[in-house]
Amino acid sequence: MFDGYQINGLFDEMFEKPGVARPHYAGLHQRISDLGIDAIKHRSTMADACFRNQGVTFTVYKDALGVEKIFPFDVLPRIIPADEWKLIEDGLVQRITALNLFCHDIYHQQHILRDKIIDPDMIYNARMFRRQMLGINVPRGIYISICGTDLIRNQTGEYLVLEDNCRTPSGVSYVLENRAIMKRIFPAVFQAAHVRPIEDYPHNLLQCLRHLAPPDMPDPCIVVLTPGMHNSAYYEHSFLARQMGLELVEGRDLLVDDNYVYMRTTAGMRRVDVIYRRIDDDFIDPLCFRPDSLLGVAGIMNAYRMGRVALANAVGVGVADDKAIYPYVPDMIRFYLKQEPILKNVPTRICAREHDRQYVLEHLHELVVKSTNEAGGYGMLMGHQATQAERQEFASKIKADPRNFIAQPVVEISQHPSIIDKGIEGRRIDLRPYILCGQGISVMPGGLTRVALKRGSLVVNSSQGGGSKDTWVLEEQPA
Amino acid sequence: MSELNSNTASAAKRPGRTLLARVADASFWMSRYMERAEHIARILMISGDVLTGAGDLDRQFALEVAGDVLRITQRDHMFPALAPAGRSPLQVMAAVAKYMTLDEGNPNSLIHCLAKARENARGIRESISAEMWEHINTFYWSMKSEDARNRFEDVPQEFYRQFMMGSFLFQGLTDQTMDHGQVWLFIQLSKYIERVDMTCRILLAKFATLSRVDASLEPSLRTIQWMAVLRTCCSIEAYRRCNMGELEPSRVANFIIFDPSFPRSIHFCVKQALASVDQIRSGLTADAGREAQRRLGRLFAEVQYSQVAGDMYESLFDFLGRTRTGVAEAAAAIQEQWFMRAIDPNGWRSWSTSSL
Structure with missing residues (x-):
């Protein structure tokens, strides 16, 4: 059934060379070959029906028809052997540690600016830098409790960090749902593979949130704050609240009185101590940020600054995942931890720098240009695929507002076999593991593997027609 | 173990979880719309049945039976449009039934009630049981499909029965799967x-x-x-x-x-x-x-x-x-x-x- 499968000159996760599966894929390769394509397609249809019935959906904006969509699910799992995972895990722990120290530093002493590691202009011009947070101490000094870091593999199979999502990374509910479905439709294949479990994630997340409550409080009130059911990740907000047994609240359910936050219940007002907020800084408090926001809670920033409510993640962490700050993360690791980065970045040009900008403008045809303030695969130029007119348009945008752009070489990211129509073809993938920072730091073994389902596409975002697959991190084999 | 024990002890003392006012509101309307759909489906079912099998009813009376559901749901202003002169009572019944079943512009149509019930449920998924949500969601999609339109046009009585059963099943699941x-x-x-x-x-x-x-x-x-x-x-x-x-x-x-x-x-x-x-x-x-x-x-x-x-x-x-x-x-x-x-x-x- 893998007859005619093309490796396309890329790093293929499953195949070393045509017809030869890598050792950690050997078992899976054998079992799915035995099952045959029809049986696999049949189970794939079953999985789709499950997702639809359970309402595991996301919302696509600017799409009038059927706004609730199923996240396309590819039943062929991605496998990561134990030794590779060890490297990823160590690298991610190192990275979130440095990013948390960076956030604290930026909003306090600013050693990293004084020592001229980062140009202060880069920080003060970051759209997500929040001067309201200067000098404010956040609970336990933790800025980033939950981080979702995007990793890719280049042509030699090396793992690189593409970006850190420090604000409100989404997708973890699909990881858990994908796993539940896989166990349901391929129990034998799953059982035989010795995969590390991930089902304790909601428990760990809750511990993380509890850690932010005042230490002397026996039974803190913790809630999940959602923008509401029209948000693209609403399903996930509801899922996590349910998994943790917490109340899912909207801005209109909360109010601030005397700098304490309360929720409106049928028994009157109840105090709220910790908020896992899935609303961006911009919308969280109309008195402090965007005055036209109806999603947030008026006065919550004052309560937060007085330490009467904890927010996860902290306000202002967006400065750490600004695409133009990302190139400095390896320097942060060296500066704060005196260590060499375990995971490398993709080489990145910062258009705000004169010589970088010059290089970018001259090499647009071979670069990927990204706007620092956009996400979800929007506001991007794939230089090698773009038309001359599109490149010119971007060139003038870069000249007009250089701080808003970065550029990276096109990375030929790895591919993985996917079920496509009647057969199996290679499609590009990335990986978003989830890191929790509470009493200790824990990395969920696995994460969201996203697939670019369009042939030849390098963009895996769900808003751009991407799908996902289950990610199996294997148990360490006893020697 | 000690953590487990202390949790059970505190659960016993707890007076019951506080409930968000918005959640109370949405659960109220979810249930109300489900109940309403059940009644409307039954009215349509019985009216259709009476007109089909009741021999030579007085024409005026038969038209009134066909229009009952509109009066009950306060949509009687629609009757003249659905019952132009010359239509037989059964034809009028069919037009009324269509309006009361799949017309999304009618705030009392079956599909609209179900959509509202689901919308309210979707806003409080974490407060109801997974079984309830999965049922209401599956029910909604099965009634929203192109196939549902065909099923309705094919055998309306069976379609109403499915609606009533969907509502019964919802209430049964509610009793058996949630706190x-x-x-x-x-x-x-x-x-x-x-x-x-x-x-x-x-x-x-x-x-x-x-x-x-x-x-x-x-x-x-x-x-x-x-x-x-x-x-x-x-x-x-x-x-x-x-x-x-x-x-x-x-x-x-x-x-x-x-x-x-x-x-x-x-x-x-x-x-x-x-x-x-x-x-x-x-x-x-x-x-x-x-x-x-x-x-x-x-x-x-x-x-x-x-x-x-x-x-x-x-x-x-x-x-x-x-x-x-x-x-x-x-x-x-x-x-x-x-x-x-x-x-x-x-x-x-x-x-x-x-x-x-």
Whole structure:
């Protein structure tokens, strides 16, 4: 059934060379070959029906028809052997540690600016830098409790960090749902593979949130704050609240009185101590940020600054995942931890720098240009695929507002076999593991593997027609 | 182990989880729309059945039967458009049925009720059981598909039956899969309030139509019509067991209104709604809900100690009218005091006592 499968000159996760599966894929390769394509397609249809019935959906904006969509699910799992995972895990722990120290530093002493590691202009011009947070101490000094870091593999199979999502990374509910479905439709294949479990994630997340409550409080009130059911990740907000047994609240359910936050219940007002907020800084408090926001809670920033409510993640962490700050993360690791980065970045040009900008403008045809303030695969130029007119348009945008752009070489990211129509073809993938920072730091073994389902596409975002697959991190084999 | 033990101990002491006002609101309307869909499906089913199998009905009367559902759901302004001159009563029934079933622009159509129920459920997925959500979601998609339109056009009676079963299954899952705490109580409360309201509306419409023609109907048609009233209220079998073949309008009215143990009677529903309010209030320390309790309590006293006598129709219409007003006022009080749609931020301290 893998007859005619093309490796396309890329790093293929499953195949070393045509017809030869890598050792950690050997078992899976054998079992799915035995099952045959029809049986696999049949189970794939079953999985789709499950997702639809359970309402595991996301919302696509600017799409009038059927706004609730199923996240396309590819039943062929991605496998990561134990030794590779060890490297990823160590690298991610190192990275979130440095990013948390960076956030604290930026909003306090600013050693990293004084020592001229980062140009202060880069920080003060970051759209997500929040001067309201200067000098404010956040609970336990933790800025980033939950981080979702995007990793890719280049042509030699090396793992690189593409970006850190420090604000409100989404997708973890699909990881858990994908796993539940896989166990349901391929129990034998799953059982035989010795995969590390991930089902304790909601428990760990809750511990993380509890850690932010005042230490002397026996039974803190913790809630999940959602923008509401029209948000693209609403399903996930509801899922996590349910998994943790917490109340899912909207801005209109909360109010601030005397700098304490309360929720409106049928028994009157109840105090709220910790908020896992899935609303961006911009919308969280109309008195402090965007005055036209109806999603947030008026006065919550004052309560937060007085330490009467904890927010996860902290306000202002967006400065750490600004695409133009990302190139400095390896320097942060060296500066704060005196260590060499375990995971490398993709080489990145910062258009705000004169010589970088010059290089970018001259090499647009071979670069990927990204706007620092956009996400979800929007506001991007794939230089090698773009038309001359599109490149010119971007060139003038870069000249007009250089701080808003970065550029990276096109990375030929790895591919993985996917079920496509009647057969199996290679499609590009990335990986978003989830890191929790509470009493200790824990990395969920696995994460969201996203697939670019369009042939030849390098963009895996769900808003751009991407799908996902289950990610199996294997148990360490006893020697 | 010690952590486990301390958790169980604190769970026993806890007075019950506080409930977000918005969650109470959405659970109330989710359940209400599900109940409403069930009644509308049944009205359509019985009206269609009566017109199909009832021989030579008077044309004017037959048209009224076809239009009953519009009067009951206050869509009677649509009747002229759906019943242009020259259409047979069965054709009119088909047009009315289509309008009441799949027309999303009609706020009382089956599909609209179901969409509203699902929308409310979707907003509180974490507060209801996974089984309930999966059912309501699957139910919604199965009725929203192109296939549903074909099923409806093919065999409408089967389509209505599926709608009723969908609603029954929802209430059954609610009983069996979720904690019987506050959310569940709000679901019960609204189910019974909607049932009282719909039953009053059905009786008002049916008795008004039948009171005009009762004397002129031949005996077998007359029996079929009064049976249809009982069937529309889902009460025919229970009625038969209590009334041994007697089928009189006053007995029909007395059964549907005053029977103390039949879950479709107004007496039973008001009693259950009142019990739900009592239980919700007992779990809360605050004073909210007093007004809803007072209104339902008065209504229950009236249902308990009234009778339909004298000029049957006049006394019946008067009673049903008052009952409808009573539940509407109770529903408004629930909305105002528990759902906190509008509150005075300076006023809440006076009655809020929890966790301050």
